[in-house]
Amino acid sequence: MEWRRPTYLDEYEKLLTRMSTPRVMIDNTGCSNATRLTIDSARKHGILLEAVQVLTDLNLSIKKAYICSDGRWFMDVFHVTDLNGNKLTDESVLGCIEESLETIHYGRSKGIDGLTALELTGTDRIGLLSEVFAVLSNLHCNVVDAKVWTHNGRIASLIYLKDDDSGCPVEDSEKLEKMEVTLRNVLRGDNDIQSAKTLVSLAVTHTDRRLHQMMFADRDYDGNICGNAPVVLVQNYLEKDYSVVSIHCKDRNKLLFDVVCTLTDMEYVVFHATVDTSGDRASLEFFIRHMDGTPISSEAEKQRVILCIAAAIKRRASQGVRLELCTVDKKGLLADVTRTFRENGLNVTMAEISTVMGTARNVFHVTDAVGNPADEKIIDSVRQKIGVSRLKVKELPLIYHEKVERGEATAMSWSIGNMVRRNLYNLGLIKSCS
Numbered sequence: 486m487e488w489r490r491p492t493y494l495d496e497y498e499k500l501l502t503r504m505s506t507p508r509v510m511i512d513n514t515g516c517s518n519a520t521r522l523t524i525d526s527a528r529k530h531g532i533l534l535e536a537v538q539v540l541t542d543l544n545l546s547i548k549k550a551y552i553c554s555d556g557r558w559f560m561d562v563f564h565v566t567d568l569n570g571n572k573l574t575d576e577s578v579l580g581c582i583e584e585s586l587e588t589i590h591y592g593r594s595k596g597i598d599g600l601t602a603l604e605l606t607g608t609d610r611i612g613l614l615s616e617v618f619a620v621l622s623n624l625h626c627n628v629v630d631a632k633v634w635t636h637n638g639r640i641a642s643l644i645y646l647k648d649d650d651s652g653c654p655v656e657d658s659e660k661l662e663k664m665e666v667t668l669r670n671v672l673r674g675d676n677d678i679q680s681a682k683t684l685v686s687l688a689v690t691h692t693d694r695r696l697h698q699m700m701f702a703d704r705d706y707d708g709n710i711c712g713n714a715p716v717v718l719v720q721n722y723l724e725k726d727y728s729v730v731s732i733h734c735k736d737r738n739k740l741l742f743d744v745v746c747t748l749t750d751m752e753y754v755v756f757h758a759t760v761d762t763s764g765d766r767a768s769l770e771f772f773i774r775h776m777d778g779t780p781i782s783s784e785a786e787k788q789r790v791i792l793c794i795a796a797a798i799k800r801r802a803s804q805g806v807r808l809e810l811c812t813v814d815k816k817g818l819l820a821d822v823t824r825t826f827r828e829n830g831l832n833v834t835m836a837e838i839s840t841v842m843g844t845a846r847n848v849f850h851v852t853d854a855v856g857n858p859a860d861e862k863i864i865d866s867v868r869q870k871i872g873v874s875r876l877k878v879k880e881l882p883l884i885y886h887e888k889v890e891r892g893e894a895t896a897m898s899w900s901i902g903n904m905v906r907r908n909l910y911n912l913g914l915i916k917s918c919s
Contacts, residue, residue, distance in 0.1 A: 507536075511579055512571060519548050519564035520573040524586055528559040530776065533758075534742075534749045536561055538691065539585045541742040543578075544568055549761035550741065553824050567722060568738065574862045600629055600645040601655040602690070605662070606703045607672030607681035609640040611854050612827035614836065615820070617640045617642070622820040624664055625649040631838035635698050636800045637708055641699040642840075643692050649816060661685050693739070697746050697797060706789075706796035715798045719787040721780050727756065727772040728781040730790065734798055736767035747797040751790070752776050804811045805852035806859050813873040814845040822847075822871060829867050 507526035515521050533552060540547060540563060549564035561772045566572060573579055605617065614633060621628060621644075631644040648655050655661060672681030682703075682806055715734030722729050732744065741760055748755060748771065757772040774780055781787055810822060819838065826833060826849070836851040853859050868876045 507587055509583045509706060511583060513574070516572075518570075518572065519566050520579075522561075522563045522565060522586070524559075524561040524563075526559050526561075528554055528557050530754060532559055533561065533755050534671075534694075534745050536563075537742045537745050538694070539913075540565060541584075541693075541739050543582060543585065545573075545582075546570070546738055547741050547760060548601050548762050549814060550758065552755060552758035554756040582759065586789055599654060600647055602686045603614065603642075603644040603668075604647055604684040604686070604695070604699060604746055605640070605642045605644070605668060605672060605682070606699050607640055608674065609635045609638055609833040610674060611822075613640060613671070613674075614642075614833045615823035615827040617644075617668060618819040618823050620664070620671060621646065622817045624660060624667075625816075626655055626664070626820055627814075627816065629840045631640060631836065632658060632692050632696060633801050633833065633836040634700065635834050637705045639703050639705040641696050641703065641705075643690075643695055643699070644894070654673065655685075691919050693742070694746050696799070697743065700796070700800060701747070701750060701793065705800070706792040712804065713799075715795050717791045717794050719781060719790050722772070723780070725772075726778070726780050727774060728787075730754075730771040730773060730791075730794065732767075732769040732794065732798075734767055736762045736765050737802070739801060740767055740798065741769065743797045743801060744771075744794055747793055748773060751793060753790075784844055801835075803850045804856065805832075805850045807879040808849045808851060808876055809879050810845060810847040810849070810865075810871070810876050812845055812872070814840050814843055818845055819847070822849075822876075825867055825870050826851060829863050831859055831863065832856070 507524050510523040510525075512521040512523070522540075526532060537547070543566040544567070547563055547565055548567055551562040553560050573582070607613075618628065625648065626646045627649045629645050629647055631642060633640065633642040635641075645657055647653060655664075665685060669681050669683045672683065713735065715732060718731045720729045720731070721727070730748070732741070745755065752775065753773040754776055755771050755773055759768075759770050761768045781790065812818070823833065830853060831851040832854055833849050834856075835848075835853055837848045839846050851859055851864075853863075864878060868878070
C-alpha cells in the first residue's frame with residue numbers, strides 16, 4: 486500500500502512557518518512625521534540586527550525605536566523616514582520594506598556575488614590607498630566595488646574585484662598569492678607595529694558588518710578616542726539582571742545599525758531598547774545580557790563595552806571634504822585618482838567605490854596629511870587635474886562640523902541617568918521613575 490503523507494503534518498509545517506515568519510505592520514497615520522513599522526517575530530540571537538540591517542540597506546532613517554522581548558517573542562517598533570526626512574508614501578517602497586522584513590529569519594546578507602572579495606587591515610598612512618590600487622591595477626584586477634574605513638590610526642577595507650581580461654572572479658592561485666603577499670608588504674610599510682592582514686575570499690557577506698568585525702578584530706578601539714566622542718555609560722540594573730547601555734551622541738544615518746552590530750558581535754543579547762532623536766542629537770538605551778543570561782560582571786568589561794561602542798560610532802563619522810567622482814570606468818582609474826590625491830598631500834579617510842553600468846560612482850573623504858581640513862586651493866588644483874566636471878565637492882552635513890561643548894559629558898551623565906530611570910518605568914521594569 487502506497488504511503489501518503491498525513492494532512493496534519495502539512496498543517497503543522499504551515500503553522501511552524503507562520504510562527505517563524507515575522508509579522509510586519511506598516512502604519513502611515515499614527516505618526517505625523519514618520520512611517521511606523523511594527524515587527525512581531527520569534528526571538529533569536531541577531532534578529533534585531535537583521536531587522537535594522539534591512540532598514541539601513543533600504544536607505545531609511547530611523548528616528549525612534551522601541552524594542553521589547555517577552556520570553557520567546559520579540560516586538561520592534563521603528564519610526565522611519567527617507568533620507569530627506571519624509572514619510573514613506575510610495576506603495577512599491579512600502580511593499581518592498583514589508584517583503585524584506587518578512588524574510589529576515591532566512592539570514593540574507595547584502596553582499597556582491599560573482600566577484601572576488603579582498604579584505605585588508607593595517608596601519609593607516611597618507612598615500613596607502615594609492616599604493617593598494619596601484620598594486621591591483623598592475624595585477625590587471627578591476628575594482629568594481631569597495632569600502633574603506635579609517636579610525637584611530639588603523640584602516641580596514643573590503644574590495645570586490647574581477648579579472649580585467651576575463652571579467653570573471655580572480656581565481657588563479659598564483660595571482661591570488663602574489664596579490665596577498667604584495668599587499669601585505671604594502672600595508673606593513675616601514676613601521677607597522679601591528680601585523681597587517683590580507684584575506685581573499687569568494688564568500689558573500691554584508692560589507693558594513695564585515696568592516697565592523699575587521700576593525701573590532703584589529704582592536705581599533707584601543708587608545709584614546711578623540712574629537713566629538715560620544716557619551717557612553719554602562720550601568721547594572723541588578724534587580725532585573727540587566728546591564729543598561731546608554732548612549733548620547735550626534736545623530737547620523739546608520740547609527741543604530743553600528744551600535745547593534747557591535748553589541749551582537751560582542752555576543753550580547755538586547756532584550757529591551759529605546760531610540761530617540763531630536764534635531765541632530767540621538768539618545769539610545771539598551772538593556773542587555775550575555776547569551777547565558779547574565780549581566781556585565783566587571784568594571785573592566787564595562788570599560789571595554791564603552792570603548793567598543795564609541796569606536797563603532799566614530800568609524801563612520803566622516804572627516805574632511807567629501808569629493809564625488811562620476812565618470813566612465815576605465816582600467817587604472819582608481820590608481821590614477823588616488824595617486825593625484827597623494828601627490829597633492831591629501832589623505833583619504835573614508836571611501837566608497839561603486840560601478841554601475843560602466844560608470845564609476847566614487848565618494849572620497851579627504852583631509853591634509855595631519856588630519857586637518859584640506860586647503861581649498863589644493864582641492865581646486867586636484868579637481869583641475871582629474872576633471873572639474875568629473876570630481877565635485879560636496880559639503881559634509883553640519884553635524885560633522887560642530888564642536889562638542891565643554892562639560893557636555895558631565896551634563897549628559899546626569900541626563901542619561903534620568904533617561905535610564907524613565908525608560909525602566911516605561912518598559913514596566915520599575916514602579917516609579919523618580
